[in-house]
Amino acid sequence: MKLTGSQILCESLLKEGVDVVFGYPGGQVLPLYHTLTQYPALRHILVRHEQGAVHAADAYSRVTGRIGVCLATSGPGATNLITGLANAYMDSVPMVAITGQVPRTMIGRDAFQEADITGITIPITKHNYLVMDVNDLARTVKEAFYIAGTGRPGPVLIDLPRDIQQELADFHYPARLNLPGYKPTLGGNPLQIKKAAKLLAEAAKPVIIAGHGVRISHAYGELKQLAETLQAPVITTLLGISSFPESHELSFGMLGMHGSAYANLAVTDSDLIIAIGMRFDDRATGKISAFAPDARVIHIDIDPAEVGKNVKVDVPIVGDAKTILVELNKEIAPKRHDAWLAQLNGWKREFPSGFEIRESETILPQYVIRKIWETTKGQATVVTGVGQHQMFAAQHYFYDKPNSFITSGGLGTMGFELPAAFGAKIGLPDETVWCIAGDGSIQMTIQELGTIRQENADVKIAILNNGFLGMVRQWQELFYERNYSATPLWCPDFIKIAEAYCIPAQNVTCKADVISAIEKAMATPGPYIINFVVEPEENVYPMVPPGAGIDNILHEPRKEAC
Amino acid sequence: MAATKHTIVALVADRPGVLNRMASLFRRRGFNIDSIAVGHSETPHLSRMTIVAEGSNTQVEQIRKQVEKIIDVIRVQDISAQDIVTRELALIKVKAGAENRSEIMQIVDIFRAKIVDVSADSVMVEATGDEEKVDSLYNLLKPFGIKEMTRTGRIAMTRGEQSGRREDTAD
Ligand SMILES: Cc1ncc(C[n+]2csc(CCOP(=O)(O)OP(=O)(O)O)c2C)c(N)n1
Numbered sequence: 001m002k003l004t005g006s007q008i009l010c011e012s013l014l015k016e017g018v019d020v021v022f023g024y025p026g027g028q029v030l031p032l033y034h035t036l037t038q039y040p041a042l043r044h045i046l047v048r049h050e051q052g053a054v055h056a057a058d059a060y061s062r063v064t065g066r067i068g069v070c071l072a073t074s075g076p077g078a079t080n081l082i083t084g085l086a087n088a089y090m091d092s093v094p095m096v097a098i099t100g101q102v103p104r105t106m107i108g109r110d111a112f113q114e115a116d117i118t119g120i121t122i123p124i125t126k127h128n129y130l131v132m133d134v135n136d137l138a139r140t141v142k143e144a145f146y147i148a149g150t151g152r153p154g155p156v157l158i159d160l161p162r163d164i165q166q167e168l169a170d171f172h173y174p175a176r177l178n179l180p181g182y183k184p185t186l187g188g189n190p191l192q193i194k195k196a197a198k199l200l201a202e203a204a205k206p207v208i209i210a211g212h213g214v215r216i217s218h219a220y221g222e223l224k225q226l227a228e229t230l231q232a233p234v235i236t237t238l239l240g241i242s243s244f245p246e247s248h249e250l251s252f253g254m255l256g257m258h259g260s261a262y263a264n265l266a267v268t269d270s271d272l273i274i275a276i277g278m279r280f281d282d283r284a285t286g287k288i289s290a291f292a293p294d295a296r297v298i299h300i301d302i303d304p305a306e307v308g309k310n311v312k313v314d315v316p317i318v319g320d321a322k323t324i325l326v327e328l329n330k331e332i333a334p335k336r337h338d339a340w341l342a343q344l345n346g347w348k349r350e351f352p353s354g355f356e357i358r359e360s361e362t363i364l365p366q367y368v369i370r371k372i373w374e375t376t377k378g379q380a381t382v383v384t385g386v387g388q389h390q391m392f393a394a395q396h397y398f399y400d401k402p403n404s405f406i407t408s409g410g411l412g413t414m415g416f417e418l419p420a421a422f423g424a425k426i427g428l429p430d431e432t433v434w435c436i437a438g439d440g441s442i443q444m445t446i447q448e449l450g451t452i453r454q455e456n457a458d459v460k461i462a463i464l465n466n467g468f469l470g471m472v473r474q475w476q477e478l479f480y481e482r483n484y485s486a487t488p489l490w491c492p493d494f495i496k497i498a499e500a501y502c503i504p505a506q507n508v509t510c511k512a513d514v515i516s517a518i519e520k521a522m523a524t525p526g527p528y529i530i531n532f533v534v535e536p537e538e539n540v541y542p543m544v545p546p547g548a549g550i551d552n553i554l555h556e557p558r559k560e561a562c
Numbered sequence: 563m564a565a566t567k568h569t570i571v572a573l574v575a576d577r578p579g580v581l582n583r584m585a586s587l588f589r590r591r592g593f594n595i596d597s598i599a600v601g602h603s604e605t606p607h608l609s610r611m612t613i614v615a616e617g618s619n620t621q622v623e624q625i626r627k628q629v630e631k632i633i634d635v636i637r638v639q640d641i642s643a644q645d646i647v648t649r650e651l652a653l654i655k656v657k658a659g660a661e662n663r664s665e666i667m668q669i670v671d672i673f674r675a676k677i678v679d680v681s682a683d684s685v686m687v688e689a690t691g692d693e694e695k696v697d698s699l700y701n702l703l704k705p706f707g708i709k710e711m712t713r714t715g716r717i718a719m720t721r722g723e724q725s726g727r728r729e730d731t732a733d
Contacts, residue, residue: 118579122586127633130578147633181575181636305627308620 002168005134006035009098009160010042012141015173018069019043020060020426022053026073028100028113031165045426045455047419048447050077054084055416055445056423058093059406063381064427065218067094067149074100075113078159079120083413085155086124090410091239092212094153096144097125103163104132117159126154134167139174146177151184152303153216184302188317188324196274196298196315197331203272203296205340206232209255209284212239212409213277213301213321220244220402222325223276229329231337233344235263237278239409242399247378252344253355256284257544258391261351264542264550266344267292274298277321280310281410290549300324353541353556354395362535363511365389365464369396372434372462375518380432380460381406383424385417385441388470391540393436415444418461422448425457432460432522439465439491449501452527460521461529463494466536474539478554479546494531505529567596568622569646569718570613572629572638573603580634584611587632591625593617597715608636612717641720648718652696653678654687657707666706673699684709692716 003011009032013021020043025033036044047053050072057068072078078099088095102111118130127147129140137160144156200206208230214223223244227234233252234244244251253260255267264286267273273295278284285291291311298315299307307316317324348355357366369392372380382397383406384390390407399405406424408416421435442463452459473487498505504524508517508531521528541556574580581600588595596614603610615622622640629638658666658680666685670677675689689699693716700711 119582122579122583123590179633182633303631305624305631309624 003171004031004035005137005160005164005167005169006032007038008134008137008169008171009141009165010035010039011171012138012173013042013069014039016141016145017066020045021069021071022047022056022060022423023071024050024053024073024077026077026100026113028074028102028162029071029077029160029165031162032071032100032160044071045451048450049445050080051084051415052419052422052445052448052451054081054095054097055087055413055419056426057095057097058084058088058091059383059420059423060427061088061093061095062406063403063424066427067096067145068423069096069098071098072100073113074102074117075115078117079115082120082124083411085121085157087408087411087413087416088155089124089126091408092153092216093155094148095155096141096148097155097157099157099159100165101130101159101161104161105163107161117157121157124155125157128157128159130159131161131164134164134169137164137169138171142174143177143179146179147182151182185304185318186302186320186323188300188319188327190327192315192317193324193327194331196317196328199272199296199298199315200230200274200332201335204337205270206230206272206274206337207266207270208232208234209237209267209273209275209278210234210240210243211237211276211278214240214243215403216277217302217320217322219276219322219325222322222329224248225329226325226332229332230335231341233266233341235259235267237281237284237409238394238407240278241394242401242403242405245400246398247400250341252348254394255550257286257546258354258395258540258542259284259544259550260354260395261542261553261555262344262347264544264553265347265351267295268549268551269343270295272296272298274300276300276325277302279306282310285310286544286550286552287548290551351542351553351555357396358556360535361511363508363514363532365392365466365532365534365538366396367511368462368464368514368532368534369393369436371514372436372518373397375515375522376432376434380404380434381424381428382434382436383407383417383421384436385438386412386414386471387438387441388466388474388538388540389436389438389441389464391471392464395540414438414441416441418442418445418448419451421459421461422452422455422457425459426455433458435459435461437461437463438470439463439467440469440489443491446497449497449503453501453503456526458525459527461527463529463531464534465491465494465531466534466538467491468536470538471540473537477537477539478543494529498529503527503529505531507531507533509533565616565618565621566642567614567616568640568642569648569716570615570622570626570629570638570640571718572611572613573636574609574611575634575636576602576607576609577634580609580632581611583632583634584613584629587628588613588615588625591628593621593625599715599717601717612715614716641718645721646718647721648692648716649690650693650696650714650716652689652700652711652713654689654700654703654708655684655710656687656703657683657709658685659683662706666703669699669702675699
């Protein structure tokens with residue numbers, strides 16, 4: 001029996017184990033939407049904007065380790081995916097995006113709602129396809145999922161002309177793939193692993209820098225074993241947060257622009273860095289020439305192009321973090337670094353900023369985060385937007401649960417939080433999901449409250465409302481003579497917005513109500529919004545000024561006693 | 563680090579958009595392509611590309627690794643440091659009246675180039691060779707007046723071993 005292109009697509013998605021598709025319909029995907037109702041096993045979730053679909057699929061992927069799928073119509077639907085695709089690409093998130101395209105005969109004629117989406121997305125997808133023959137469709141889907149999920153993961157886009165959705169063909173899901181140009185390296189080179197073990201045995205001041213790669217390859221146990229055997233401090237990148245339990249005595253927080261002073265000093269002073277699944281992003285390294293001047297570098301990464309891209313590497317090991325760490329752990333003997341760890345702990349006592357929260361009458365955003373941490377006992381999955389609230393969420397919630405911090409790292413996409421929190425909740429229906437939002441950031445995708453309501457998704461939303469585009473305002477304060485150009489932000493009455501979406505909500509304007517509001521949110525089934533009116537000009541400290549070395553740390557200035 | 567010209571050869575799947583992917587990658591990574599030449603290879607459905615670009619060794623190594631990540635690229639190699647043969651084809655239309663036609667023909671002969679078309683006031687010269695040879699020929703013909711020129715850009719192949727083999731990286 002022959003199937004239509006749409007049926008072939010649905011069957012193929014089922015073969016790949018897909019159970020949720022985040023999408024938005026339109027003319028050029030109508031045949032597919034018509035078919036979707038025949039496939040109740042493919043749960044379609046209607047978002048309010050395609051950017052919502054792609055961020056939801058992104059977070060769904062991150063929390064489940066499966067491949068998130070989003071679907072959009074051609075032209076404007078497809079181009080609305082761009083930000084989210086770039087976001088997933090920068091953060092190495094596996095995803096398959098399916099877009100409708102005008103019928104084949106119309107391609108290239110500037111037909112209504114035609115956009116060259118494969119052309120547009122070349123630099124922001126791992127790979128993409130324009131399907132021009134229905135007989136290629138099943139193989140294309142298989143390849144897309146394979147490419148998205150293996151090696152260094154990333155988004156893959158399939159553009160599907162409308163007539164192909166209707167055309168008939170036999171359905172054969174290929175058992176094997178033939179991709180001669182795609183052979184990701186998984187196992188690390190044994191000689192390099194031995195070399196790394198030797199350097200680790202010799203180092204007096206080693207640090208482990210753990211990145212997103214540890215989470216992507218689920219190398220939590222292996223990382224812990226490495227750290228404990230070597231008694232070496234573990235520092236994470238922003239996306240590496242929740243790859244290592246932060247309550248562990250070897251955990252020394254995050255490095256980089258808003259990393260802790262002790263993490264930045266440790267990396268700068270170290271004699272050996274073992275970087276695992278991180279790409280030496282400038283937000284993490286600061287000025288490259290000042291980055292860890294005395295350290296040798298072991299770099300474990302699945303993407304050979306990352307090795308030596310930004311810093312000089314002494315021992316490159318290309319492959320999957322988990323596979324490599326298993327082998328490396330066999331090569332190393334227990335060690336102690338008491339003096340080194342004592343030095344780090346000394347810095348921790350000396351420079352507590354970004355860790356301790358100062359006394360304040362007003363509600364400090366850090367305080368809100370800390371109370372959410374306490375109330376959820378560190379067991380929530382925390383999803384953030386981009387801005388100060390993101391950094392506060394990174395600094396003041398202590399992530400012990402693996403893979404529990406979901407944020408937009410590489411692209412820094414405002415508006416990520418709400419759809420991503422929703423996508424995370426769909427992926428983790430039994431877990432507590434907290435969305436930490438900025439008053440600016442949330443307004444970029446606030447319409448996804450509609451999706452959350454429609455699906456009755458139990459997402460707890462904390463808006464840290466400072467009435468500013470806070471992070472930009474902070475830069476203006478520190479580096480642009482406090483010229484607040486375009487950063488004061490009028491906000492709508494978020495409670496009325498919540499009401500309009502039939503979501504319970506409350507304002508919190510005094511510190512005494514913070515805890516009870518969080519508890520109320522937790523006790524209320526379904527979504528809940530708290531608008532925390534926080535100290536308007538609070539800054540994120542410590543801070544490394546842009547372009548400076550990471551040991552060039554601005555600490556929180558002492559506030560005058562009033 | 564010193565920027566030098568690099569010759570990169572890639573074996574790629576013969577699919578629509580591959581050239582675009584390649585060019586887009588060079589553009590996005592801030593590399594200027596001097597020339598890019600593509601044509602069929604010895605294997606059906608595979609094309610061979612020769613790209614000439616300028617950069618330091620580290621930059622070019624980075625771009626090579628990025629190119630390798632393109633799914634449609636089967637293998638890629640920077641063959642600059644190897645023993646290679648490079649060729650370019652040029653068509654040059656030179657002003658040529660009866661008075662200087664024989665002089666032009668002599669120059670063309672010396673370069674083992676060919677005259678492939680003649681009209682009342684011009685000749686078309688076909689030349690192949692490495693870029694220096696084509697450059698010298700061009701310089702000698704220039705005084706007569708060049709009406710039009712087109713060059714293919716470099717194609718290259720290593721002597722002996724097969725070009726564009728995937729390098730077994732030391733890691
Ligand atoms: C889509 C997008 N546009 C602009 C920016 C630049 N940007 C980074 S942080 C920021 C301010 C964020 O403000 P808000 O969401 O209120 O969070 P806060 O910093 O106050 O916590 C802006 C505008 C961005 N990261 N993303």
